[in-house]
Amino acid sequence: MAQNYRRAKLRGKSFKGQDLTGADFSYCDIRGTDFTDAILRGANFSHARAGLQRRWAITILISALLLSAVSGLLSAVGGSLLGFIVVNGNRENIYVAVISCIVLLLFFLITMRRGVAAACGFLAVAVVCAGVAAVVWAGVVAVAWVGTGTQTRVMELSAIVTVVIIGAVAVIVAATGLVVIAGAAVVAGAIAGLFVVAVTVAMAGAVAGAVVVAGAKVGGVTAGAPSVIVAVLTLILSAEVSCRALFEDEKQSWLRNIAFGLVTRRGTSFQGSDLTDADFTQAILKNTYFIKSILTRTCWFQAKKLNIADIRTTYLEDENIRQLLITKDLQNKNFDGWNLQGINLQGANIRDASLVAARLNESNLQNADISRANLTKAQLDRTDFRGAILTGAYIGDWGITPETKLDGVQCEYIFMYVPTKDNPNPYRVPANWEETFKDGEFTQFINPSSNVSKI
Missing domain, CATH: 2.160.20 (Pectate Lyase C-like)
Structure with a gap:
């Protein structure tokens, strides 16, 4: 006989691996419920409410905001490092600063054009190439100075290598700030929507602004200007990238998948479950985990917030198919x-x-x-x-x-x-x-x- 849980509050319960064929979960609160590997053929989840339990939603949201604040600091620090390289002012420093700015700008452009994953790949290659070039350059200069016998030349060489390293660190720190701010915003948006995306980016901006002001006081306008430019660009691009990821831009799918994977792990889980002929009519499926689920003839008519469920490896990944199943x-x-x-x-x-x-x-x-x-x-x-x-x-x-x-x-x-x-x-x-x-x-x-x- 099919089990009847109609209108039950099942938050955080575990039905892992159970045979619940034909069970009635209509109008149930199943936030945080674990149906991993369960047999749910013909089960009725119409009007059910899935997703995160409130305590986990609040915990993840606060963590995202704190992470965003730290990342705002990173973006401003990256710009400040470039500013301080310029302040110290010799020719080699300016070369390093210009090259670092070009690499960072290319990172930003690739992030928008090709996505975060492609941009991170470019940055990794660029940093490795910069390191190899610095070593080769240092070796050539060292050979040229052999026999000079001056301690001053050795110190000059050490200073040049240090500047190159600082430039590379500045680029990595600034790029990391962008990626993490955007990721934190996607996590926050998956829980509470676009308003919290704006709050997350604003918090990063507030911290970045404080760092920029502090850097300007220490290094003056010359040091503060790059910090301002990098911080502003980072915040603008973070907001843009996070919104695109939330709205399923394929180029930002890597960031979206990571963020949603973190969130939905604590939500309702149907991982590996058999949902053949199950019914999710008008169910709320925000932050629900459907990885590796069997979804043959599953009904999604008027299901809500399915776009912010983890639906990788299923036919629901295709937005067009998802929409026709929801609207019929x-x-x-x-x-x-x-x-x-x-x-x-x-x-x-x-x-x-x-x-x-x-x-x-x-x-x-x-x-x-x-x-x-x-x-x-x-x-x-x-x-x-x-x-x-x-x-x-x-x-x-x-x-x-x-x-x-x-x-x-x-x-x-x-x-x-x-x-x-x-x-x-x-x-x-x-x-x-x-x-x-x-x-x-x-x-x-x-x-x-x-x-x-x-x-």
């Missing part, structure tokens, strides 16, 4: 060649949609309105059409099998081909335009073992 509105849209295998479109509006050569194997299309849809060459092995409306659909060469479920299909007539200029009235069944299929006649007419395009 495919009318007049083109899905030619799409992989829609194992999804739940029960009761969906698929009127006039184009699904040429789409993969719909094992999908649930019960009671869907598929009137006038183009199903030419669609793959429909074990697809469930029970109760669906197929009137006026184009079914030439569709790939039904004996396991395709067609019981109760409502269909007055179908076409074997799509209209063209040469053939504006494609082969209609029944052939007489005044006739229609009687109840159950379409199901009898379709024989999965035959090629319907030859009828």
Whole structure:
């Protein structure tokens, strides 16, 4: 007998590895609940509330704010180091400062154009190259000075190497500030939204501003200017990068995945669970962990905040597929060649949609309105059409099998081909335009073992 937990408060409970087939969790509070590796086939989670428990949400949020503050300090310190290199003013120092600024600027540009992961890769290569160049340079200079016998030259060489190291450290510190501020903002945003993103970046800015003022007092305007520029750029880019990551910019997916992985680990976990035919209608799924879950024919109709759940390794990663599963509105849209295998479109509006050569194997299309849809060459092995409306659909060469479920299909007539200029009235069944299929006649007419395009 299926277990009934309807409207229960199950915060922080563990159902790890349990068989909960057909269980009713509708309207439950399942924040922080652990369903790892559970069998939840046909379970009802409609209107359930998943995500983080309040204490963990507050803890993670405070940690993100503190981390952002520390990172604001780092960004300002990086700029200050570049300023102090310039203040000490000889030619070699200026060269190092200019090269460091160029590397940092390129890091910022790559962050925006290619994403944080690509920018970090560039920075690693740049720092290694700078280190090798410094060693080679020091070696060449040392050879040139051999025999001079002066302690002064050795001290000059040491000073040059020190400046190069300071420049590299300055770039790394400033870049780290940007990445961590953006990451902290994504974490905060995943919990409380864009307002907290702004608060997180503002806190980093306040700390950075304090460091900039202190640096200016010590080193003057010359030292303070680079610090101001680096801090301001870092804050602006951090806000931009974090917002893009929250709104699923593919270029910032690396940062988003790390941030969401940290947050959802303490949220509701369905890791590795079997959610075949489960129902999440109108459930709130913020900060929920679905890594490696089995989501065959799972219903997501009007599910809320699924975009801020950890849905890596599932078909929900595709924003387009996610949206059509939430809205179930495919009318007049083109899905030619799409992989829609194992999804739940029960009761969906698929009127006039184009699904040429789409993969719909094992999908649930019960009671869907598929009137006038183009199903030419669609793959429909074990697809469930029970109760669906197929009137006026184009079914030439569709790939039904004996396991395709067609019981109760409502269909007055179908076409074997799509209209063209040469053939504006494609082969209609029944052939007489005044006739229609009687109840159950379409199901009898379709024989999965035959090629319907030859009828």
